[in-house]
Amino acid sequence: MDSAIVRRPGAAYYAQFICDDWDVQSPPRAIRDVLEELVLAKEACSPTEAAERASELAPHVRRRLEQVERDMQARNEPVPFAFNPSTADFLQGWSYPQPGDPPPVARLRRQRAAMKGVGAFFDHLSSREFEVLCCRFLECMGATGIRTTPTSRDEGIDFYGRVLASDITGLPAGFPGFLSRIGFWLVGQAKHYRSSQVGTPDLRDISGAIALARGKAYGRASDRYPDLELRACDPVLALFITTGRISSDAQRLGERSGIVVVSGAALSAYVCETVSPSTDSAEIEEHLRTWLAPA
Numbered sequence: 001m002d003s004a005i006v007r008r009p010g011a012a013y014y015a016q017f018i019c020d021d022w023d024v025q026s027p028p029r030a031i032r033d034v035l036e037e038l039v040l041a042k043e044a045c046s047p048t049e050a051a052e053r054a055s056e057l058a059p060h061v062r063r064r065l066e067q068v069e070r071d072m073q074a075r076n077e078p079v080p081f082a083f084n085p086s087t088a089d090f091l092q093g094w095s096y097p098q099p100g101d102p103p104p105v106a107r108l109r110r111q112r113a114a115m116k117g118v119g120a121f122f123d124h125l126s127s128r129e130f131e132v133l134c135c136r137f138l139e140c141m142g143a144t145g146i147r148t149t150p151t152s153r154d155e156g157i158d159f160y161g162r163v164l165a166s167d168i169t170g171l172p173a174g175f176p177g178f179l180s181r182i183g184f185w186l187v188g189q190a191k192h193y194r195s196s197q198v199g200t201p202d203l204r205d206i207s208g209a210i211a212l213a214r215g216k217a218y219g220r221a222s223d224r225y226p227d228l229e230l231r232a233c234d235p236v237l238a239l240f241i242t243t244g245r246i247s248s249d250a251q252r253l254g255e256r257s258g259i260v261v262v263s264g265a266a267l268s269a270y271v272c273e274t275v276s277p278s279t280d281s282a283e284i285e286e287h288l289r290t291w292l293a294p295a
Contacts, residue, residue, distance in 0.1 A: 156209025
């Protein structure tokens with residue numbers, strides 16, 4: 001009789017699972033011990049077999065995690081884990097306090113410890129509230145004339161605004177006058193995904209929507225964005241902001257196309273580090289609720 005071949009998860013699977021599920025405040029744990037628990041949960045095997053499998057996987061998973069760490073740092077993504085300074089065979093949460101941390105780093109660790117709570121807050125927002133939140137981030141970037149688009153049939157653009165050199169240089173109006181004509185548009189999509197992953201089709205949507213908006217080519221007879229005047233040579237920075245994760249292909253497309261892709265984790269880190277002076281997730285959430293309240 002032919003026996004079915006059962007494919008077991010490999011090092012790449014377990015490394016990604018650890019990265020996605022790791023608690024930023026976790027104390028140091030041996031990678032082998034973490035893997036033993038995961039193998040027992042994911043594979044049909046005995047505790048003895050799980051221990052042997054974990055020992056076999058551990059060095060491969062560690063190398064994968066080292067690569068994941070380098071890739072995330074290159075993209076300026078917050079890394080949820082860190083290798084223990086004493087031995088690379090142990091993982092810990094990035095926010096786990098380290099003896100000898102300089103004060104700025106220690107504070108940053110405390111701020112990022114609130115990321116999980118902030119991420120949960122994002123998950124419970126409505127899609128419209130999330131679009132408003134994205135508009136608040138445009139305000140932080142110095143944009144003016146910020147708008148959200150209609151909730152239905154928005155033609156692929158959820159929010160937009162414009163940054164003018166005269167607004168961010170701090171120089172008085174009219175000095176010099178040409179600064180009032182130098183600027184760029186911030187145009188983006190806000191995708192409120194709780195658990196799904198953003199793929200390349202999502203990024204192609206915003207790219208195509210901007211190209212069509214530049215030519216005022218819409219599926220409806222009315223102008224969907226009356227304040228969005230994209231002239232032929234106006235520079236546009238495309239933004240794609242989500243509460244979810246970004247696939248590796250979408251990350252690559254964003255880097256090669258110039259679309260700024262912001263994941264839920266990066267958004268949470270930004271809030272924790274810059275939006276609120278507090279390091280307590282409940283206080284940060286209250287600050288965000290005030291932020292989202294109508295003026």
